[in-house]
Amino acid sequence: xxHYEVEILDAKTREKLCFLDKVEPHATIAEIKNLFTKTHPxxxxxxxxxxxxxxxxxxxxxxILQKLPVGTTATLYFRDLGAQISWVTVFLTExxxxxxxxLLFYFRVPFIYGHKYDFTxxxxxxxxxxxxxxxxxYVKRLLETLFVHRFSHGTMPLRNIFKNCTYYWGxxxxxxYYINHPLYTPPTYGAQxxxxxxxxxxxxxxxxxxxxxxxxxxxxxxxxTRKIPYPTKNPFTWLFLLVxxxxxxxxxxxxxxxxxxxxCLPVALFSLVGFTQMTIWAKGKHRxxxxxxxxxxxxxxxxxxxxx
Amino acid sequence: MGRLTEAAAxxxxxxxxxxxxxxPFPREEDGTNGGASEAGEEKEAPGRRRRxxxxxxxxxxxxxxxxxxxxLVLAIAMVRFYMEKGTHKGLYKSIQKTLKFFQTFxxxxxxxxxxxxxxxxxxxxxxxxxxxxxxxxxxxxxIKPIQNEESVVLFLVAWTVTEITRYSFYTFSLLDxxxxxxxxxxxxxxxxxxPVGVVGELLTIYAALPYVKKTGMFSIRLPNKYxxxxxxxxxxxxxxxxxxxxxxxxxxxxxxxxxxxxxxxxIVEKDD
Numbered sequence: 001x002x003h004y005e006v007e008i009l010d011a012k013t014r015e016k017l018c019f020l021d022k023v024e025p026h027a028t029i030a031e032i033k034n035l036f037t038k039t040h041p042x043x044x045x046x047x048x049x050x051x052x053x054x055x056x057x058x059x060x061x062x063x064i065l066q067k068l069p070v071g072t073t074a075t076l077y078f079r080d081l082g083a084q085i086s087w088v089t090v091f092l093t094e095x096x097x098x099x100x101x102x103l104l105f106y107f108r109v110p111f112i113y114g115h116k117y118d119f120t121x122x123x124x125x126x127x128x129x130x131x132x133x134x135x136x137x138y139v140k141r142l143l144e145t146l147f148v149h150r151f152s153h154g155t156m157p158l159r160n161i162f163k164n165c166t167y168y169w170g171x172x173x174x175x176x177y178y179i180n181h182p183l184y185t186p187p188t189y190g191a192q193x194x195x196x197x198x199x200x201x202x203x204x205x206x207x208x209x210x211x212x213x214x215x216x217x218x219x220x221x222x223x224x225t226r227k228i229p230y231p232t233k234n235p236f237t238w239l240f241l242l243v244x245x246x247x248x249x250x251x252x253x254x255x256x257x258x259x260x261x262x263x264c265l266p267v268a269l270f271s272l273v274g275f276t277q278m279t280i281w282a283k284g285k286h287r288x289x290x291x292x293x294x295x296x297x298x299x300x301x302x303x304x305x306x307x308x
Numbered sequence: 309m310g311r312l313t314e315a316a317a318x319x320x321x322x323x324x325x326x327x328x329x330x331x332p333f334p335r336e337e338d339g340t341n342g343g344a345s346e347a348g349e350e351k352e353a354p355g356r357r358r359r360x361x362x363x364x365x366x367x368x369x370x371x372x373x374x375x376x377x378x379x380l381v382l383a384i385a386m387v388r389f390y391m392e393k394g395t396h397k398g399l400y401k402s403i404q405k406t407l408k409f410f411q412t413f414x415x416x417x418x419x420x421x422x423x424x425x426x427x428x429x430x431x432x433x434x435x436x437x438x439x440x441x442x443x444x445x446x447x448x449x450x451i452k453p454i455q456n457e458e459s460v461v462l463f464l465v466a467w468t469v470t471e472i473t474r475y476s477f478y479t480f481s482l483l484d485x486x487x488x489x490x491x492x493x494x495x496x497x498x499x500x501x502x503p504v505g506v507v508g509e510l511l512t513i514y515a516a517l518p519y520v521k522k523t524g525m526f527s528i529r530l531p532n533k534y535x536x537x538x539x540x541x542x543x544x545x546x547x548x549x550x551x552x553x554x555x556x557x558x559x560x561x562x563x564x565x566x567x568x569x570x571x572x573x574x575i576v577e578k579d580d
Contacts, residue, residue, distance in 0.1 A: 178535040178537070183530040184535055185531050185532065262535065263533070263534065264536065
């Protein structure tokens with residue numbers, strides 16, 4: 001069996017960082033990363049990006065050395081991705097924040113509103129309903145993070161946690177401030193509006209959860225396989241016929257429902273910003289599906305049926 | 309990180325880093341850029357010099373000549389006013405229509421970035437133009453009592469000189485005939501003009517604060533149907549505070565550009 005030699009160069013300076021000899025031909029990139037960490041312990045595998053070309057795409061952990069277009073002496077280029085943090089950690093932190101912060105405003109903890117309102121309760125039923133919905137939403141997200149989702153990547157750059165938490169926590173505080181304000185004005189069309197909004201919210205939460213479960217079932221535990229998602233017996237998943245990312249569609253729907261329920265402009269703005277971001281992600285995901293699968297259903301749009 | 313070897317430098321760095329900046333949003337849900345361009349480095353596409361269509365070149369040339377002319381007209385009007393009246397009082401009023409026209413027209417620069425005929429990022433152009441629109445329409449136009457403040461003249465002078473230099477730089481670049489002194493001006497004047505402009509703008513906003521507080525202008529109070537509030541006074545305070553992180557970034561970015569363009573200095577950027 002012919003062994004390979006692998007030299008690892010810095011992608012920016014072309015400096016020779018590491019030379020590995022007697023590498024098995026069927027070694028994976030993950031194994032090479034582990035070997036590299038031995039000589040450079042500050043660069044743990046999650047923060048290594050190895051590529052064949054200094055400006056090319058990163059190689060995947062599962063890629064096998066002998067399947068790559070390299071000779072028996074392979075040259076790999078290394079880029080430091082920066083400090084990494086596990087995706088689970090980021091999700092748990094960014095979702096726990098809004099759950100907790102909203103409740104601070106709901107219970108009118110001192111120093112938020114005037115002192116005469118400390119620990120008072122709103123007289124509007126919709127305010128209590130909104131608290132239940134908002135809290136349910138984030139509890140659902142936390143549980144999904146722990147038990148449902150199967151991630152493609154283990155980590156993301158550390159700076160993301162600050163950016164993401166600012167976004168989620170900031171908006172949660174901004175929305176919660178107005179909804180739980182002593183001068184809150186309930187929706188113009190009263191109970192009718194709230195009932196309709198609640199229906200939208202519940203349907204979209206169920207839909208979102210159904211999609212998460214369907215996506216989980218596509219991928220066996222511990223694997224990173226990618227398959228085309230298809231509708232299942234669950235009617236909520238039938239949206240896959242029309243969009244690539246129905247989880248995002250349902251998520252936007254939930255927040256629109258919440259906005260109608262609370263008739264609160266900051267909620268509408270949060271929905272709009274979220275929608276913008278999710279559309280960018282959906283379009284990216286849709287494009288990867290189209291690139292990876294020749295037989296991808298042509299009727300599907302990224303996030304909004306027929307439109308976007 | 310140290311200096312590159314000359315060969316590596318020639319291959320990698322001797323070009324103005326004017327490529328599009330990364331979007332503020334990550335391209336993938338996990339926060340990476342799909343492995344394509346981590347840490348904000350642009351892809352080095354072969355044949356990097358942008359091939360502009362004829363229509364785009366003609367339009368941009370016309371646009372930049374028109375803007376150069378417009379700001380020149382403004383400059384001359386300001387000088388003439390001061391020479392005739394001997395005071396700055398009433399100066400803003402006399403030039404405000406021209407100022408509003410040309411500064412608002414600059415919104416087109418965002419479109420230029422969007423459609424890709426200018427290599428600047430939409431966000432950067434957006435921030436730059438928005439801050440000007442904000443000063444002109446939301447401060448000097450809307451808060452009449454501060455129009456005769458000295459600080460207004462301060463930033464108007466800074467803007468005028470900057471824009472004449474900038475637009476003539478673009479014009480000559482498009483015509484492929486850039487006199488060295490224009491390039492020199494573009495990359496040196498800002499050293500004084502940026503801080504002067506910032507001081508003028510900040511002093512003007514500061515002068516406006518009492519009027520904003522007294523009139524409660526542009527503000528929404530609770531309770532209201534949409535359960536939102538906005539206090540223009542606090543918004544202005546936050547805006548003034550935002551100059552603290554933003555201005556040094558812009559200033560040092562221009563200083564780095566200056567070193568590269570004027571002195572051909574090779575700088576290896578820190579990994580972001």
